[in-house]
Amino acid sequence: MDSMTPYAFSHMPKPARLAMSPQTLSEAAAPRMMQKTVQNSGLFWRLAAFIPTIVLTALLCISINRYLALGGVAVLEGVALALVALTFTWLVFSVNTACLGLARLALVRSARPAAQNGRTPMDVALLIPVYNETTWDVFGNASAMLKELSSKPGDHRYTLFILSDTRDPELAALEERAFAALHAEQAPQQRVYYRRRLLNSDKKVGNINDWIENWGSAYEAMVILDADSLMSGVAIVQLTDALAADPDAGLIQSRPIVIGAQTLFGRVQQFSNSVYGWLSAEGMDSWAQQEGNYWGHNAIIRTHAFAQSARLPYLKGRRGAEHLILSHDFVEAGMLRRAGWAVRFLPRVDGSYEETPPTLIDHILRERRWCQGNMQHLWLLATRGFHMISRFHLLQGALAFLMSPAWLAVVIFWFFMGASQEAPDSYFSSANPLHPIWPMVEQSIGWFYMLCVYGMLLFPKLLGAIVFGLRRRTRAAYRSNVMLAGSMMFELVLSVLYAPIMMVQHTLATGFALLGRTNAWAPQNREIASYSWMQTLRFHWIETCFGAALLGGILFWNVSLLILPIAISLAAAAPLSKLSAVRIDGIAPRMLRLDTPHTLIEPRIVGSARSERAWMKSLLTEAKADVVPAE
Numbered sequence: 001m002d003s004m005t006p007y008a009f010s011h012m013p014k015p016a017r018l019a020m021s022p023q024t025l026s027e028a029a030a031p032r033m034m035q036k037t038v039q040n041s042g043l044f045w046r047l048a049a050f051i052p053t054i055v056l057t058a059l060l061c062i063s064i065n066r067y068l069a070l071g072g073v074a075v076l077e078g079v080a081l082a083l084v085a086l087t088f089t090w091l092v093f094s095v096n097t098a099c100l101g102l103a104r105l106a107l108v109r110s111a112r113p114a115a116q117n118g119r120t121p122m123d124v125a126l127l128i129p130v131y132n133e134t135t136w137d138v139f140g141n142a143s144a145m146l147k148e149l150s151s152k153p154g155d156h157r158y159t160l161f162i163l164s165d166t167r168d169p170e171l172a173a174l175e176e177r178a179f180a181a182l183h184a185e186q187a188p189q190q191r192v193y194y195r196r197r198l199l200n201s202d203k204k205v206g207n208i209n210d211w212i213e214n215w216g217s218a219y220e221a222m223v224i225l226d227a228d229s230l231m232s233g234v235a236i237v238q239l240t241d242a243l244a245a246d247p248d249a250g251l252i253q254s255r256p257i258v259i260g261a262q263t264l265f266g267r268v269q270q271f272s273n274s275v276y277g278w279l280s281a282e283g284m285d286s287w288a289q290q291e292g293n294y295w296g297h298n299a300i301i302r303t304h305a306f307a308q309s310a311r312l313p314y315l316k317g318r319r320g321a322e323h324l325i326l327s328h329d330f331v332e333a334g335m336l337r338r339a340g341w342a343v344r345f346l347p348r349v350d351g352s353y354e355e356t357p358p359t360l361i362d363h364i365l366r367e368r369r370w371c372q373g374n375m376q377h378l379w380l381l382a383t384r385g386f387h388m389i390s391r392f393h394l395l396q397g398a399l400a401f402l403m404s405p406a407w408l409a410v411v412i413f414w415f416f417m418g419a420s421q422e423a424p425d426s427y428f429s430s431a432n433p434l435h436p437i438w439p440m441v442e443q444s445i446g447w448f449y450m451l452c453v454y455g456m457l458l459f460p461k462l463l464g465a466i467v468f469g470l471r472r473r474t475r476a477a478y479r480s481n482v483m484l485a486g487s488m489m490f491e492l493v494l495s496v497l498y499a500p501i502m503m504v505q506h507t508l509a510t511g512f513a514l515l516g517r518t519n520a521w522a523p524q525n526r527e528i529a530s531y532s533w534m535q536t537l538r539f540h541w542i543e544t545c546f547g548a549a550l551l552g553g554i555l556f557w558n559v560s561l562l563i564l565p566i567a568i569s570l571a572a573a574a575p576l577s578k579l580s581a582v583r584i585d586g587i588a589p590r591m592l593r594l595d596t597p598h599t600l601i602e603p604r605i606v607g608s609a610r611s612e613r614a615w616m617k618s619l620l621t622e623a624k625a626d627v628v629p630a631e
Contacts, residue, residue: 009176010195011183012161016218018303020209020311023335028385031340034248034290042289046389049100049287053093060092060452061085080413084449086406090399091456094280098460101283102467121155122244124300125219126236129207130175131165131200133227136620138162139178140613141230146186147612148233148605156240159219163207164196172196174620181619204296205312205328216303226297229256232351232605239300242346248290250305250341251333254352255281256298259598259606261356265363265580267594268498269356271491272461274596279464281347291337291389292345296329298352302341306332309339315376327373330397331380334390338383351605353598360498360580361531361539364505371401371509401513404506411503414562415553450562461492477597486591497576500569504543530581533574540573547571 065081126145130138142160149158162179166172179194186192197210208224216222221243223236235254242252255278261270285292310332314322325331333343357363377394386394465488468474469481478484537544547570553559554567569576584593593599598606 006198008172008196008198009164011179012193012195013159013215013218016215018212018216018307020213020307021309022313023309023311024313025315025380025383028338031338031385034340034342036246036248045100045104045286045289048103049093049096049283053089053096056092056096057085057088060088064449079409083406083410083413087403087410087453090403091453095456095459097283097287098279098463099283100286101279101281102463104282104286105279105467120244121157122220122240123157123159123218124236124240125211125215125222125303126158126160126225127163127208127211127222128161128225128227128229129163129165129204130227131204132168132171133166135171135174135178136613136617138227139175139182140616141228141609142192143182143185143612143616144605144609145231145233145236146182146191147608149236150189152233152237154237156237156244158191158236160192161211161215162192162194163211164194165200165203165207166196167200177620178616181616202324203326205324209311212303212307216307219303221300222303222306223300224297226354228355229297230259230353230605230609231298232603235349235351236300238349239346242344243300243302246342246344248340248342249302249344250309250336250339251292251294251299251301252344252346253292253294253299254349255345255347256295256352256354257598258356259353261358262583262585263358263580264494264582264584265360265498266356266358267584268491268494269363270599271487271594271596272495273356274598275468275488275491276461276464278347279467280460281345285345285347288345288389290342290344291387291393292333292343293393294329294333294336294343298354305336305339305341309341310335315379323376325373325376325380327370327376327397330377330393331383334380334383334386334394337387337390338385351603353603353606358581359531360501360577361536364502364509364539367401367502367506368509368512371506372513374398374401375510375513401506401510404503405510407503408507411550411563411566414560415550447562458492461488474597477600478595483591483595486589487594490592491594496565497569497572498580500547500566501540501543501573501576504546504570508542531578533578536574536577540577543570543573547573 061081061084064084126142128138128142139162142162146158146160162175164172164175166175175194175196179192182192183194197207200206202209212222221240223231223239225231231254239252239254243249246252258266258270258273261267312325312328312331312335315325317323337343357366374397377398380394381391383391465484469484474484531539547567550559550563550567551571554561554564585599587593
């Protein structure tokens, strides 16, 4: 391999080049005409999603405004009402989406694609971009997926590509040995390839684009997988069948289910994803229709459609600087739809899995990276040619982080709510101009607001858990309603404890992102890290100090008791963070393990992947031990 080759290591098929059309944010070509007619029922679902949200939020804001109008400072009232409107809109829409999910579940019996009948077989590439990942986990998962696909009858042809951007020399050597072992195992079919780029230009986006431009024309579709992704053969075939059956589909996204969590925090995320998340996914599918979203992995994409319409431009910054679009998946989905391709979501495809960070600190570090990209969505809302629903997805991505500063502002607002029995003409006095004295009527507003907030936060979980518990497969897995109910209560308590910490951390991340502070491109930690007490305290000192101030205000400054749960959580941020790393997958009683059906009855592909990971790990560690260092 000569020095001009852009790859440090490459075992790839013959080049099949595919040009990617440059795109801009200010201009859009005429979209292609869809072959299928969009059903009129889609408008009904969208009206059902957005109109009740607007009406209920307006009614709640009007009722609160009547109380606020009784007296006080007009500017402060306006700020309070704006915060109420913002937070209520988010909460009401979440509740409404869950209700739509239940309605869709009752009215639409099956959303799975039909089996392939006489359709043209597709050549599909499975793409796994990696960057300094745990080698045996990546190649073990790849081996398990290839073996499952080999055992499934069908006419589609699948080829796996591991696209490495690894910089660590030791990990790179491990990847080459792992590929040699996997290639030898798959040698008769020649269905696995590997290459490692010398230059990590444009991160994951550049990694995928490099493959498209050099080998993409040989494959009609590509399934994008993350380093921790795992998909059963059935799930991959179902996505392929769905794409083959719909000539308008440019991208079809599955719903990844979290697996493999062993720590307390990981199990909280896993339990919430499995028990509650599915109903919101059904609701989102009801109003997304042909304008769905893309989450960057566990999705199938029509290769030529992507090449023609979804090459990302750079964002123009200050002094002409160009910036890479970081949360690329949302934008790529919008560009595909802008070009006339449908972006669909299949929430009922079983067998699509991913992993989650094991500890609170690891989760926050990942959120900081995501926040930086999601804040860019605000500048992309005006992109020429985007569908309104695509813009709404972008706005949702930004609001997922912007809601935290709004919640924090509400907490600070409550902080200054005194417990005075009288309603003065003014909230402020010359004797103490910095301490507003709130009338009791606003104390009642605070309790009313808090009850509404907690009620709307709990409602989607309660609704999802009830319907989830009625499933035959759920009853077979848990064998006890008590165990499911106990796990739900435990998860609820933990979610309430960790939510204020995430609120503060999201606020910090949002502020840094808006100020232009960047985060380094680092691989996600997938191992159970042991952070020292000093590291943990240093990481959470802001929440700890803020929580202590809130507790002091409650004890000595007559601050509202409404924020006591938040104050306790923030003051205990460091111990809670240490607790998040505790392994609970093997403890008793069982209801404290936060088990899901996938931990109680393990899917075959999950067990196969675990075995393949162990085989690959033993192979690589033995090979490493056999290497004798030079004298």
